[in-house]
Amino acid sequence: xxxxxxxxxxxxxxxxxxxxxxxxxxxxxxxxxxxxxxxxxxxxxxxxxxxxxxxxxxxxxxxxxxxxxxxxxxxxxxxxxxxxxxxxxxxxxxxxxxxxxxxxxxxxxxxxxxxxxxxxxxxxxxxxxxxxxxxxxxxxxxxxxxxxxxxxxxxxxxxxxxxxxxxxx
Amino acid sequence: xxxxxxxxxxxxxxxxxxxxxxxxxxxxxxxxxxxxxxxxxxxxxxxxxxxxxxxxxxxxxxxxxxxxxxxxxxxxxxxxxxxxxxxxxxxxxxxxxxxxxx
Numbered sequence: 001x002x003x004x005x006x007x008x009x010x011x012x013x014x015x016x017x018x019x020x021x022x023x024x025x026x027x028x029x030x031x032x033x034x035x036x037x038x039x040x041x042x043x044x045x046x047x048x049x050x051x052x053x054x055x056x057x058x059x060x061x062x063x064x065x066x067x068x069x070x071x072x073x074x075x076x077x078x079x080x081x082x083x084x085x086x087x088x089x090x091x092x093x094x095x096x097x098x099x100x101x102x103x104x105x106x107x108x109x110x111x112x113x114x115x116x117x118x119x120x121x122x123x124x125x126x127x128x129x130x131x132x133x134x135x136x137x138x139x140x141x142x143x144x145x146x147x148x149x150x151x152x153x154x155x156x157x158x159x160x161x162x163x164x165x166x167x168x169x
Numbered sequence: 170x171x172x173x174x175x176x177x178x179x180x181x182x183x184x185x186x187x188x189x190x191x192x193x194x195x196x197x198x199x200x201x202x203x204x205x206x207x208x209x210x211x212x213x214x215x216x217x218x219x220x221x222x223x224x225x226x227x228x229x230x231x232x233x234x235x236x237x238x239x240x241x242x243x244x245x246x247x248x249x250x251x252x253x254x255x256x257x258x259x260x261x262x263x264x265x266x267x268x269x270x271x
Contacts, residue, residue, distance in 0.1 A: 008171050012179045019183055019206050023190030028198060035202050038183075042209045045179070048171070049220045054212075054233055061237055066205065066244050073198055073248040077255045088193040089264065095192030103185035110177050117172045120221050127224065133234075136227035143231045150238040157242030161249035167256065 008048055015041030026087050032070045039063050050123070053130045176217035184210035197251045197261045201244065208240045 190203025219229025
């Protein structure tokens with residue numbers, strides 16, 4: 001077992017444990033804080049995959065913006081947190097069975113696939129992944145159109161969110 | 170070296186946990202938390218296929234960034250809807266939001 005594998009196993013255990021706490025915590029503020037730790041574990045996974053830019057974006061955008069938005073929404077609907085009542089609906093066992101079936105099905109499909117236990121090849125010498133990513137995002141022969149469409153989508157969604165949450169009275 | 174299978178199994182497990190949260194939680198905000206876990210699992214898959222495939226083709230990382238943008242849009246609209254519903258109905262429990270049911 002190499003050091004990298006041990007770091008991966010610790011990160012994976014931390015991420016999955018935090019994920020389980022997100023879906024089972026009674027107090028929603030705690031669930032949102034467990035989401036922050038699960039997202040942090042995913043950021044460490046990106047760093048292990050040598051995707052440095054994605055790891056930083058995960059921390060800045062997901063933890064810095066999305067998780068904070070969740071905490072604000074939980075606090076704005078605080079009168080209705082109802083920590084006393086059941087947090088799960090009465091069919092929770094069928095949800096658990098369905099989630100376990102999805103996991104078993106995915107694992108079965110993946111272990112039958114030829115590239116399942118592939119190992120990573122080393123980077124070509126002088127390869128600059130962040131520079132390549134930046135060029136791919138703005139190059140007309142690569143992904144400039146999806147990139148611009150994503151920014152228009154984000155603008156439209158934020159205008160829509162302001163309109164929906166605006167108090168008309 | 171870590172084989173690709175470890176990342177794929179981690180992503181599958183995280184996706185299933187998120188799916189469980191979406192299916193069983195009663196609070197609408199908790200359902201959105203489960204959706205976030207599912208989107209993160211998809212992103213782990215995209216980035217690990219970039220790393221274990223052809224690293225000079227950046228499609229995997231670009232897709233992951235577009236998923237980030239879509240997730241931000243989804244959370245903004247979803248939470249605005251929840252807050253708007255809370256103002257009118259004074260509840261965020263998904264079972265009680267049955268105005269569209271006959």
